[in-house]
Amino acid sequence: MAWDFQSLFRRHAPGIARSLRRRGLDAEAAADLTQDTFARVIARGPAQDVSDYLSRAYLYRVARNLGINHAKRQALVLSLPLEQSEAQRALAREPDAETILASREQLRLVAAVLAELPERQRCAFLLHRVENWPIARIAEEIGLSPTRTWELVRDSYRRIVLRTGGL
Numbered sequence: 001m002a003w004d005f006q007s008l009f010r011r012h013a014p015g016i017a018r019s020l021r022r023r024g025l026d027a028e029a030a031a032d033l034t035q036d037t038f039a040r041v042i043a044r045g046p047a048q049d050v051s052d053y054l055s056r057a058y059l060y061r062v063a064r065n066l067g068i069n070h071a072k073r074q075a076l077v078l079s080l081p082l083e084q085s086e087a088q089r090a091l092a093r094e095p096d097a098e099t100i101l102a103s104r105e106q107l108r109l110v111a112a113v114l115a116e117l118p119e120r121q122r123c124a125f126l127l128h129r130v131e132n133w134p135i136a137r138i139a140e141e142i143g144l145s146p147t148r149t150w151e152l153v154r155d156s157y158r159r160i161v162l163r164t165g166g167l
Contacts, residue, residue: 009038012056016063023067033070037063069147073135076154109164117156124149125156 013034020030040062095103114122120142127133127141139149 005038005042008055008059012059013038016059019060020063020067023064025067025070029070033063033066036066040066073150076150106164110160113160113163114156117159120144121152121156124152128153 016037017027017030017034020033021027025033037059041059114125117125124138124142124144127138128135133141135146135149135153138153139146142149144152
């Protein structure tokens with residue numbers, strides 16, 4: 001039995017997106033995960049004995065799992081919120097010699113940590129942080145699952161924070 005993915009998308013995408021929104025995701029993330037749900041299902045293809053009811057349940061389960069994974073990844077990402085005025089003041093100031101030396105030392109420490117990372121982990125971190133690639137693209141590039149790729153990036157952040165005192 002083959003699925004008609006276009007009709008499945010038209011029929012179930014709005015409900016899946018609503019379901020993800022009810023779980024606390026914003027509209028953009030819910031829309032992205034809805035598309036990811038169908039991309040994942042299309043990539044795997046339907047089982048031969050799947051009925052229409054089971055296809056709906058399967059789609060919602062895939063979406064729910066993707067939502068859970070998304071929430072876990074968001075919790076792993078380290079972020080330091082800056083107040084708008086604080087950021088503007090920092091950009092407006094000319095750094096003094098001490099700040100320049102401290103920044104260079106921090107940069108040296110980060111470079112040393114990156115040099116110690118295994119090649120695949122360093123590549124994942126740099127593609128994510130410097131090149132701003134999405135995790136799915138990085139995972140495909142280095143031949144790992146998106147979950148494992150997130151773990152590599154997270155572990156890289158942790159190593160840097162531990163070695164540099166949090167920058």
